[in-house]
Amino acid sequence: xxxxxxxxxxxxxLGGAVLAAAGVAAGMKDLDQKEIPSMGILSAAFFVASLMHxxxxxxxxxxxxxxxxxxxxxxxxxxVILVGASLQALLFQFGGITTLGVNTLxxxxxxVMCHYAFRWGLKPQTSRPAFIFATFASGFGAAMIAxxxxxxxxxxxxxxxxxxxKLVVAAxxxxxxxxxxxxxxxxxxxxxxxxELLEGxxxx
Amino acid sequence: MNTKGSLGFCVYLLCVVLWIGIxxxxxxxxxxxxxxxxxxxxxxxxxxxxxxxxxxxxIVVVYDTDGNQLLDGKTDKNGEFSFKIPKRSALKIVxxxxxxxxxxxxxxxxxIVADVGDVGHSHMxxxxxxxxxxxSEDSATVKNKTANSIPAHVYLEHQALxxxxxxxxxxxxxxxxxxxxxxMDREPGITEILGGIGYILGLVGIALYVASRRxxx
Numbered sequence: 001x002x003x004x005x006x007x008x009x010x011x012x013x014l015g016g017a018v019l020a021a022a023g024v025a026a027g028m029k030d031l032d033q034k035e036i037p038s039m040g041i042l043s044a045a046f047f048v049a050s051l052m053h054x055x056x057x058x059x060x061x062x063x064x065x066x067x068x069x070x071x072x073x074x075x076x077x078x079x080v081i082l083v084g085a086s087l088q089a090l091l092f093q094f095g096g097i098t099t100l101g102v103n104t105l106x107x108x109x110x111x112v113m114c115h116y117a118f119r120w121g122l123k124p125q126t127s128r129p130a131f132i133f134a135t136f137a138s139g140f141g142a143a144m145i146a147x148x149x150x151x152x153x154x155x156x157x158x159x160x161x162x163x164x165x166k167l168v169v170a171a172x173x174x175x176x177x178x179x180x181x182x183x184x185x186x187x188x189x190x191x192x193x194x195x196e197l198l199e200g201x202x203x204x
Numbered sequence: 205m206n207t208k209g210s211l212g213f214c215v216y217l218l219c220v221v222l223w224i225g226i227x228x229x230x231x232x233x234x235x236x237x238x239x240x241x242x243x244x245x246x247x248x249x250x251x252x253x254x255x256x257x258x259x260x261x262x263i264v265v266v267y268d269t270d271g272n273q274l275l276d277g278k279t280d281k282n283g284e285f286s287f288k289i290p291k292r293s294a295l296k297i298v299x300x301x302x303x304x305x306x307x308x309x310x311x312x313x314x315x316i317v318a319d320v321g322d323v324g325h326s327h328m329x330x331x332x333x334x335x336x337x338x339x340s341e342d343s344a345t346v347k348n349k350t351a352n353s354i355p356a357h358v359y360l361e362h363q364a365l366x367x368x369x370x371x372x373x374x375x376x377x378x379x380x381x382x383x384x385x386x387x388m389d390r391e392p393g394i395t396e397i398l399g400g401i402g403y404i405l406g407l408v409g410i411a412l413y414v415a416s417r418r419x420x421x
Contacts, residue, residue, distance in 0.1 A: 004236065004306040033415035040408030044401045051392065087403055091396040 002050075002088065002103050003153060005096030012156045017101025023078035023108055031076070039080050042069045046084035050094055061175045067142030068183045070111025071118065071135060072198070077111040078104070102153055110145035114138040122187070122198045131191065132184050139183025143176040144169060236305035238264070239385040240297050242289070242315050243374050249309070250385050251283040251299045258283030259301045267296040269313075289316055 008016075049065035070077040082104045088094040095103045118141075120126070121134020151165025190198055236259060240249040247266075251259035264285045265276040274290045279299075289295075294313040300306055 006308075007306045031411075031415070033412065033419065036408055036411045036415060040404050040411075043407075044404045047400050047404065048397055051397070083404060083407060087400040091400050092392040 002085075002095030003099045003106075003150060005098050007157065008099060008102060008153060009157045012153055013098055013102060016099075016103075016105045016153070020078070020082065020101040020104040020108070023075070023105065023112070024082055027073075027075040027078035027080075029075075035073075035076065039073060039076055042073060043080040043083045045069075046081060047087050050084075050088050050092065061172050063175060063179060063182070064107060064143055064146060065139075065179065065182070066107045066111040066146060067114055067139030067179055068186055070108070070113075070115045070142055071122070071138045071183065071187065073111075074115040074119075075112055077115070078108045081108040081111065106149040106153060107146050110142040110149065113145060114142040117141065124195060132188065135184040135187035136180040138180075140176045140180035143172055143179045147172045147176075236262075236299055236301040236307040238297060238299035238307045238309045240295075240309045240311055241381045241385075242311060243378075243381075244370065245289050246286050247289055247295065247297070247311065248286045249279075249284065249297055249299075251279050251285070251301070251307070253301060253305065259299065262299055262301040265298045265300065266290065267298065268293045269296070271296075292316055 046065050046069055049063040052063040053061070066077065066081060069080055073080060082100070085095065085104050085107065086100060089096055089100055089103075115138075118134040118138040121131050121138075126134070147168040148165050151168045154164045187198065236251065236253050238249055238251045238259075240247055242248075249264060251262055251264070253259045258281070259279055260281055260283060262279045262283075263276060264279060266274045266287065268274055268291055274295070275287060277285050277287060279285045292313070293316070295311045295316065296308060297311065298306065298308045
């Protein structure tokens, strides 16, 4: 999910950076002190998730965990993913500094989308199957949309969109399934142990 | 949301994070790497993706120093691609793996000039140049001198010897180049992982500090 340096045109890089900055600003608005520790932990989880490889399919793909981050944090996923992606670029050489904006946008925007699409599932009155469906769909969908956005970024730079997007999405199919399962498992655990956490973030 | 709740969540996620970190400690990278070396008149390249996977069917493009495209090709099923040296200049070799992965490797001009010289140009000229360096005489006279002074069979022997040396050197150096190729692909280890987590903890600390100051004011 990380686009290397030197692949995208300057316009795409700049556009991605501007949109990512707007997202980060939206996420940092009205930041509650109580949310900071969770943001930090989710950022750390996102940071190391990229080391978990799924050796299935034509190319190696890794976990993203943006669905989980988005489901719990909403717009705050933007600063969290920006921090995680910066450290991945600096320490692991995944992606790069110039592509940081695009990579953040590609992973954080699907997270926010899934937050709004599936947060109904976090209400305390939802049944268990519905809860599992919503959280699974959030993890699965966030990874899929991120793949499509990577394809779109490549398309803006001149690659044919459909093959590029198809390849990225197909390569990430196993990842999407694992992401969905992992997100559902984490959310189920939280619901059982600390349900107030999910509702707390649901409220706004 | 109470503080106890978020604390429990933090501890849980920290455990997950550490487990992932440790189990992945020796594991994989998510990037493309290309490594190239010269052997005789041929350049060999080896391409890898994250997780130690070979980059199959990926496009390799070769440019000269001015950015002109010289040739391109595709990696085989071992992620390898080799080509005859097309030009005596530094070569920039770019690997274009799928999904926006890109890596490059530059072969400096010195490495190439030496090797192409052995193959494409007559040995006489080389000798002459070497002599001219040593004696600092006019190169034209040296060329004549060399051509006249070395009998044909000695020259041939010399050439054969040179080739033998080159061949056995290549053979001896192959394991070393392979080792280098492997070490180029250094994967993130526990240092990077813990370093990154430390950064994040520091950022959380700063954020909490700022937030608590704002609250007290």
